[in-house]
Amino acid sequence: MKYVIGVDLGTSSVKTLLVDLQGEIKGEATASYPLIHERPGYSEQNPEEWVNGTIASLQQLLRESGISPEDIEGISFSGQMHGLVLLDEQNNVLRNAILWNDTRTTKECREIEQKLGDGLLKITRNAALEGFTLPKVLWVQKHEPELFARAARFVLPKDYLRYRMTGHIQMEISDAAGTLMLNVPEGKWSEEIVQAFGLPEGFCPPIVGSSEDTGTILPEFAKLSGLSEKTRVFGGGADNACGAVGAGIVREGDAMCSIGTSGVVLTYEEDKNKDFAGKVHFFNHAHPGAFYAMGVTLAAGYSLSWFKDSLAPELSFDEMLKPVADLPPGADGLLFTPYLVGERTPHADSAIRASFIGLSGTHRREHMARAVMEGITFSLAESLELFRQAGINTRRIISIGGGAKNPVWLQMQADIFNTPVVSLKNEQGPAMGAAMMAAVGSGWFDSLKECADKFIAYGKTFEPIPANVAAYTRLFKLYQQVYSATRELNQGLQEFRG
The missing domain is CATH 3.30.420.40 (ATPase, nucleotide binding domain)
Known part of the structure; x- marks a missing residue:
């Protein structure tokens, strides 16, 4: 029997879900990690906590399920949206991640509106709100200029976790859509927005699809987690996109x-x-x-x-x-x-x-x-x-x-x-959606639609x-x-x- 794993990297905990070819759940595990609230309105997290929590959760999942790591064909992710992870040229984390529920960036939102005008909605299709990523980038640029000068690129939470698994820096498209830097209709980074705010060349990583193959497990991560180095890793999705797929x-x-x-x-x-x-x-x-x-x-x-x-x-x-x-x-x-x-x-x-x-x-x-x-x-x-x-x-x-x-x-x-x-x-929520992306990426199905027909079972219908x-x-x-x-x-x- 072959299996896939869905990883749901949430705000307070990470959940891993083991799913077989029929969509049956064969194991699940969770691990929690802390939030950091240094001041009112601030909400941060240490990205290393995500990595350690995921490793602990995977260890428990493998131990309790008794499944051979060699039988796990693919792994994919759901991630909390909008969180800013700044990396230097060597991909070292420069500061704690600023999370989606951080509200310090109201002034930066107004700055974005003033500078981009009608172009903001035309390009990104979303209003400038404190939760999005670009306002957080501008806050660091303004308030921590020396640190920002060392920033070579940024990623979102689940994309950082995937980097630690594979060694490759990429950003998955449904998550990139929540940054206020993506041209949503065209599915590519907006050069107009990047240039308008003086962001460095290469600041926005290459875009990948949710079921796109992004590499295999690094030897060091395999050793820590118990996964096989042959297991393939796929792009994943934003938590809301994964929740939708899982439903x-x-x-x-x-x-x-x-x-x-x-x-x-x-x-x-x-x-x-x-x-x-x-x-x-x-x-x-x-x-x-x-x-x-x-x-x-x-x-x-x-x-x-x-x-x-x-x-x-x-x-x-x-x-x-x-x-x-x-x-x-x-x-x-x-x-x-x-x-x-x-x-x-x-x-x-x-x-x-x-x-x-x-x-x-x-x-x-x-x-x-x-x-x-x-x-x-x-x-x-x-x-x-x-x-x-x-x-x-x-x-x-x-x-x-x-x-x-x-x-x-x-x-x-x-x-x-x-x-x-x-x-x-x-109901298994975003973790199931992530597992479905791994199932499609592994070739079990031709599309998420075909996978949903197999994996999703509906209960009672309530008519108006x-x-x-x-x-x-x-x-x-x-x-x-x-x-x-x-x-x-x-x-x-x-x-x-x-």
Whole structure:
């Protein structure tokens, strides 16, 4: 039997997944590593922690599965996006990586907008936000000039890990799309952007595809991890691209709703000329020649966790949500907006905060819980509405994450989205997507579409209930008024926040 490994290099831990020819999971292991918060708004990590964590995870995976390393044909990666890893001429790391959730770069974002103007959206199809890589590059260039003068190139987190495995410096395309330096429609680095900010020649590494062969395991890494030197290493993908592949989002008409701490709505697209005017993210997909549009709710599952920790700490999630099923849509006239930490789509606003609208003395905890679930789903529906306005038709939505664990919430999604919602039988997220890229790269399948047909098993389909759809259509219009009605209030409250 032959196998592949998917490596999911996350923000707090790395997960490795062993998968056979039928897509069956034969082993998994994880290892955690710390974040570094030197100042408020700063979020960094030591890239060596990624390497050590991956080695530990691979050792455990091989030990517990009992699989011969010689039977592992390929390995590929999912990686946390946007993180800046600066390398010198000898590919030594110059400083801690600045991560996607670091917010120090607001001034650099405004500088990018001023210098590039309309060209930014035309080239990159994405607005300048603190999470992206180019603002981090400019921050180091401005605040650490002596260190930046030694920088020969940069890579992203999973691409650095792949370099340590193979000795080759490359950057995979779906991850490169999140740097604000890639011409997304053309799939190549933008010379205009590189030159506009005085970046050194060769600063942007060669681009590779998600299932492209990038080499084999170096002897020293093989010795440390237990892998065979013959195992082939493939490009991998950005975590959202891998999550989409792992959910089978590889055809037009399919979309994904992922509710974790944050929430994501993502749809597959093959038209490179789609233009969302920067209102949603538009990135190169892991499937060759394809793209995905993505909207983000910053506090999706976090809103429900906050509610439970604050008002029902003694209950499990199942216990807290059980009475929600007995309530009608609209929670007896109560609305919630999930802006606990600001919002991303469609309102890129760091000052806005959450609201309960319509709260009365007759409302109980279960009404508030249902309102929180509905508010999270309404926020995600705003991204879907932007997709539809751009002419993207969605025939079904694959739901993953915490929102897929509760049948009431799955039905709620179908009703609010007015689209059939499907769960997965065995959800493994981005690690499975990475394994699928290794499977295609190893020649098991001709495409990710063919691999998805074999590897992905779907669970129950939740069809929209017409009466609920009608009620939620009216409620959604009210929900959409809350942001504009509370924006100035929240700006005024900023001076009173700790």
